[in-house]
Amino acid sequence: MQAVKLRDNIYWVGAIDWNLRNFHGYETGRGSTYNAYLIIDEHITLIDTVKAEFASEMIERIESVVPVDKIEYIISNHVEPDHSGAIPEMIKLNPDVTVLTSFPSGDKGLRMYYGDMNTKPMRSGESFSTGRYTFNFVTTPMVHWPDNMVTYLAEEKILFSNDAFGEHYATLERFDTGLDESILFYEVEKYYANIVQPYSQQVRGVMKIVDTLDISMIAPSHGVIWRDKVDKIIAKYKEMSEETLTDRAVVVYDTMWKSTEKIAKAIADGFERKGIKVKLFDLKINHESNIIVDVMKSKYIAVGSPTLNNTMMPNVAKFLTYMQGLTLKNKKYVAFGSYGWGGQSIALVDRCLEEMKLTRFADMIRVQYRPDKETLDSVREKIAGALGDTLI
Ligand code: FEO
Numbered sequence: 001m002q003a004v005k006l007r008d009n010i011y012w013v014g015a016i017d018w019n020l021r022n023f024h025g026y027e028t029g030r031g032s033t034y035n036a037y038l039i040i041d042e043h044i045t046l047i048d049t050v051k052a053e054f055a056s057e058m059i060e061r062i063e064s065v066v067p068v069d070k071i072e073y074i075i076s077n078h079v080e081p082d083h084s085g086a087i088p089e090m091i092k093l094n095p096d097v098t099v100l101t102s103f104p105s106g107d108k109g110l111r112m113y114y115g116d117m118n119t120k121p122m123r124s125g126e127s128f129s130t131g132r133y134t135f136n137f138v139t140t141p142m143v144h145w146p147d148n149m150v151t152y153l154a155e156e157k158i159l160f161s162n163d164a165f166g167e168h169y170a171t172l173e174r175f176d177t178g179l180d181e182s183i184l185f186y187e188v189e190k191y192y193a194n195i196v197q198p199y200s201q202q203v204r205g206v207m208k209i210v211d212t213l214d215i216s217m218i219a220p221s222h223g224v225i226w227r228d229k230v231d232k233i234i235a236k237y238k239e240m241s242e243e244t245l246t247d248r249a250v251v252v253y254d255t256m257w258k259s260t261e262k263i264a265k266a267i268a269d270g271f272e273r274k275g276i277k278v279k280l281f282d283l284k285i286n287h288e289s290n291i292i293v294d295v296m297k298s299k300y301i302a303v304g305s306p307t308l309n310n311t312m313m314p315n316v317a318k319f320l321t322y323m324q325g326l327t328l329k330n331k332k333y334v335a336f337g338s339y340g341w342g343g344q345s346i347a348l349v350d351r352c353l354e355e356m357k358l359t360r361f362a363d364m365i366r367v368q369y370r371p372d373k374e375t376l377d378s379v380r381e382k383i384a385g386a387l388g389d390t391l392i
Contacts, residue, residue, distance in 0.1 A: 001060040004174045006217065006225060007156055009040040009133075013061035015054035018170045023082075025322065026194045027287040030187060031170030034082055035221045037160060038062055038071075039153075042131025045073040047151060047160050048221055052085035059089070069094045073120075073128075075135065076101045077162035079109035079147045083221050088114050100128060102139050105147035124149070140164065140206050142199040150206075157216040164206065165233050166222030167191040176224045176233075185236060186293075187223065192240045193296040194289050198327045203241040210234060245299040245330060249278040252291055253304035254313040259338030259370050260304045266376040267302045267336060267365070270383025276300065283315035288322040295328060300361070300387075303353060304336040307345040312337075316345075320352045333358045334383070336365035343368070362386035 003011035014035040020028045034050035036058050044066060050058045062068050068090070076084055076099050087110065090097055096118070101107050103121035110117065122128065124139035136152045144163040151160040167187035173179055196203060218226040218233060226233050249271040255261040264280055271278040281291045295301055305316035312320075335350035337343075343366055350364045362382060367375055 001057055002064045003038060003061045006037070006158070006219065010153075010156065010158070011038040011040075011061075011065055012036070012174050012219075012225065013038045013046070013058055013065070015050040015057040016170050017051070017054065020168070020170070023168060026168070026289040028168040030168065030183075032168040032222055033170055034058075035166075035219065035223075035225070036086075037219055038065060039130060039133060040066060041133050043072045044070050045075060045130050045135075046071050046090070047075045047219075048077055048083045048162065049074065049086035049090060051082050052089070055086035055089040058086055059093070071097055073097065073130065074099045075128075075151055075160075076106060076110060077149050077151055077160060078145060078221065079106055079113065080145055080163075081113065083162065084110060084113065087117070091117055100137075102137070102147050102149040105141070105145075106149065109145075109147045122149070138209055140202065142202045143206055144195055144199065152213055154214075157214050159210070159213060159215050159218045160220075161218050162221045163195065164203070164220065165218050165226060165237060166220035167224070169223045171224065174225055175227045176229045177227065179224065181229075184224065188233065188236060189240065190289070190293050191222070192237075193293045194326070197240070197243075197296055198325075200241045200243050203237065207234070207238050207241060243329065246297050247276050248294070248298040249276050249300035249302065250291065250294045250298045251278060251280045251302045251304070252283060252295075252316075252319060253281070253302075253336075254283045254306070254315040255304075256306040256308065256313070256338075257370075259367065260306045260336070262371050262376060263336050263338060263365060263367055263379055264302070264304050266371070266379035267304075267334065267383050270380045271300065271387065273380065273384040274387040276387065283313075283319055288319045291319070292323065292326060292328075295323065295331075296326075298331070300332050301353075301358070302334045302336060303349050305345040305349050306337050307339040307343050310342050310344050312345040312348050316349065320349070324352070324356055328356070328358075331358045332361035334360065334362040334365065334386070336367075336379075338367045338369065338371065340369060
């Protein structure tokens with residue numbers, strides 16, 4: 001396996017995970033990459049590593065350029081094991097290597113994961129020279145863990161951004177050239193919705209720092225290296241971090257005997273009557289990490305569940321738990337569902353959405369057994385009527 005040249009003396013030596021389909025609960029239908037970068041200088045340096053099981057792939061790529069025991073420093077921008085997992089193998093092959101990591105969280109985190117090692121903790125604003133190159137460190141807490149930092153190489157105007165500006169996308173291409181842009185930016189958006197979005201406030205702070213840097217290339221830790229579309233990915237991040245909502249709705253549900261689905265469609269019709277575009281997602285078919293991309297951007301959400309054994313359907317509970325963790329804000333919601341006798345699920349869904357600090361725009365919709373035409377008409381009218389009151 002070969003290294004890929006970014007510039008003279010700078011190489012991609014990461015790994016491609018073609019078969020990744022789940023990244024801590026995020027469905028990764030297009031796989032991912034773990035990007036590591038090799039810098040050839042007076043002091044040879046590696047920026048980030050890969051997941052532990054991909055260590056041999058990374059080492060093979062490094063050795064296509066230089067023997068691995070020539071590496072003196074590893075810059076670890078992030079402790080999460082998809083980027084630090086191969087550090088122990090690097091130390092085994094090269095016990096004198098020193099790991100540059102953020103102070104204090106990176107230093108503490110690496111030791112908690114892997115035990116004692118030679119580290120050089122770096123504070124935000126500090127820099128480190130490898131000879132002809134100087135690396136500047138900026139800590140970016142919570143983008144995506146408390147320890148995160150980005151590394152800027154001023155001489156080459158390259159930002160090694162770790163999780164920021166990345167996407168889970170395994171391709172034959174290492175650069176942002178020659179790829180279908182709609183797929184590429186969908187994966188950027190999906191990554192943001194599922195990984196970065198809860199920390200949008202911190203991202204807005206990072207974007208202010210990015211604005212002060214002269215950047216000709218962004219080399220993240222997942223997906224493609226931004227070379228042609230640097231301005232576009234920065235603009236996209238600014239847009240997403242603003243958390244602006246559109247007049248759209250998402251209707252998410254599970255259904256047992258299609259009654260809750262009928263209500264879902266009537267609710268969708270109610271939205272459409274008010275000119276609000278709406279998407280429907282049956283949770284038996286759609287993974288929550290795909291749905292959340294639309295939820296992130298939409299002003300309205302309706303969540304429905306039939307009652308099963310006195311509670312909501314497990315798929316709905318799974319979706320709500322996932323959504324709760326992503327702390328989506330400023331949405332208006334309605335809970336709905338069909339039931340046989342107890343009907344507890346609808347109030348449980350309603351309470352769950354209320355606990356997420358979303359705003360109920362219509363009272364919950366509960367229908368016993370099958371909704372008839374008259375009931376469905378009243379659902380449409382109720383939604384349209386409630387929206388009439390809330391639309392500005
Ligand atoms: Fe790609 Fe937060 O690790």
